[in-house]
Structures are given as structure tokens and as C-alpha cells.
Amino acid sequence: MNKKCKECRQKKDLINFSMYRDSFDRLKYTNICKKCRAKNVRDKRKTEKVLQVYLDKHFDPEEQASDAFKDDPRAAKEVDYGRVVRKPTFVIKGGLID
Numbered sequence: 067m068n069k070k071c072k073e074c075r076q077k078k079d080l081i082n083f084s085m086y087r088d089s090f091d092r093l094k095y096t097n098i099c100k101k102c103r104a105k106n107v108r109d110k111r112k113t114e115k116v117l118q119v120y121l122d123k124h125f126d127p128e129e130q131a132s133d134a135f136k137d138d139p140r141a142a143k144e145v146d147y148g149r150v151v152r153k154p155t156f157v158i159k160g161g162l163i164d
């Protein structure tokens with residue numbers, strides 16, 4: 067049985083397509099052949115690497131750190147003045163039918 071790859075538009079044997087089961091537990095074959103999939107993964111990794119190099123070059127590591135935007139230590143000691151009044155919009159009167 068042959069299947070057409072959506073990437074390279076070539077008819078190939080089913081062996082060239084990876085198999086998976088969908089949510090209904092049916093056997094399915096991917097639309098893209100193994101060769102094209104491998105190529106896509108390789109390209110993706112390559113672009114990720116280029117992007118990472120770019121990011122390392124252009125971004126400040128101090129700013130990108132996870133604790134870069136911590137609150138000022140003085141802010142923790144601050145006391146917020148003010149009163150909060152909670153007023154329900156619906157008042158239960160006690161009757162069966164309100």
C-alpha cells in the first residue's frame with residue numbers, strides 16, 4: 067500500500083510513514099514520511115540553535131534571570147492603610163421564596 071507524503075509529494079510505501087494510534091484507538095499513519103519528518107526536526111533544532119546564539123549575544127543575562135524582577139525589599143515592610151467594606155448585593159431575608 068502506498069501513501070503520498072504531504073511534504074515531498076512522493077508516493078511511498080507505508081513503511082516510510084510512522085504509525086500511531088488516535089484517540090479512538092485506530093491505527094493511523096502520519097501524513098509526512100519519516101525522511102521529511104527527520105528533516106523537519108533537524109531544521110527546527112538548527113533554527114533553535116541559531117536563535118539561542120542570537121539571544122545569548124543580544125540579551126543581558128542579568129535581566130533574563132528568573133529573580134530579575136523581585137520586589138524591592140523595602141516594599142515588604144510597607145503597611146497598606148485603608149478599609150475594605152464588603153457589602154453583599156443580595157440580602158437573605160429568611161423567607162422560603164425570596
Ligand SMILES: [Zn+2]
Nearest residue numbers: 071074099102
Ligand atoms: Zn516526504
